[in-house]
Amino acid sequence: MMAANHSAQDRQSRSIHADIECVLVDEATLQRRVCELGESVSQEYAGKDLLLVSVLKGSIVFMADLIRAISIPHEIDFLATSSYGSGVVHSGAVRILKDLNISIENRHVLLIEDIIDSGNTLSYLLRMLQERQPASIRIMSLLDKPERREADVAVDWVGFSIPNEFVVGYGLDYNEIYRNLPYIGVLKPSVYTKNEQVA
Numbered sequence: 001m002m003a004a005n006h007s008a009q010d011r012q013s014r015s016i017h018a019d020i021e022c023v024l025v026d027e028a029t030l031q032r033r034v035c036e037l038g039e040s041v042s043q044e045y046a047g048k049d050l051l052l053v054s055v056l057k058g059s060i061v062f063m064a065d066l067i068r069a070i071s072i073p074h075e076i077d078f079l080a081t082s083s084y085g086s087g088v089v090h091s092g093a094v095r096i097l098k099d100l101n102i103s104i105e106n107r108h109v110l111l112i113e114d115i116i117d118s119g120n121t122l123s124y125l126l127r128m129l130q131e132r133q134p135a136s137i138r139i140m141s142l143l144d145k146p147e148r149r150e151a152d153v154a155v156d157w158v159g160f161s162i163p164n165e166f167v168v169g170y171g172l173d174y175n176e177i178y179r180n181l182p183y184i185g186v187l188k189p190s191v192y193t194k195n196e197q198v199a
């Protein structure tokens, strides 16, 4: 008889695809949209000193594909943040775990995010970066959950607007896992339940 599949070790040996309830955005659809976004950026910033800033870690897969869809010269840099507090209560304050390596003064900055949820992270980052006097600063987010918005942030480019579901894949994680899924998927509720049992 098979034992119940509840241990952390069991989970580590399973395919990550088995934990997905449904695919929300498939691989081909993601690639098509990323190409469109890359073309749009190439047109918008032609002749400008463009710097793409990726907010770690969730946006790395999107960023890697996006820069190859951009045909104009540009530089890239990375920021890492962590929000104060956890769970549903978000104070709006964000801790910078890794700051930019280069100055953004007089440069055209495009912030690249994986998903905008409450909007608190981006709202904070925007204020912080504005103080460094870039020539311009705009935001691109692969995903948007408009229902969850708390902070009033204007997102200039959105890849896909999605319903209020917790999604993983294409860079997005749950407990640091599932970033390597090539699509955006909704996690099975049993994954949360199992994690609660072993926690």
Ligand code: IMP
Binding pocket: 058, 113, 114, 115, 116, 117, 118, 119, 120, 121, 122, 165, 166, 167, 168, 172, 173, 174
């Ligand atoms: P907020 O907009 O400040 O609430 O936070 C956005 C961040 O929360 C994102 O950059 C993600 O790291 C994380 N996040 C929000 N919703 C999801 C989700 O559905 N899946 C994975 N991470 C998420």
Ligand code: MG
Binding pocket: 055, 056, 057, 058, 059, 113, 114, 115
């Ligand atoms: Mg993020």
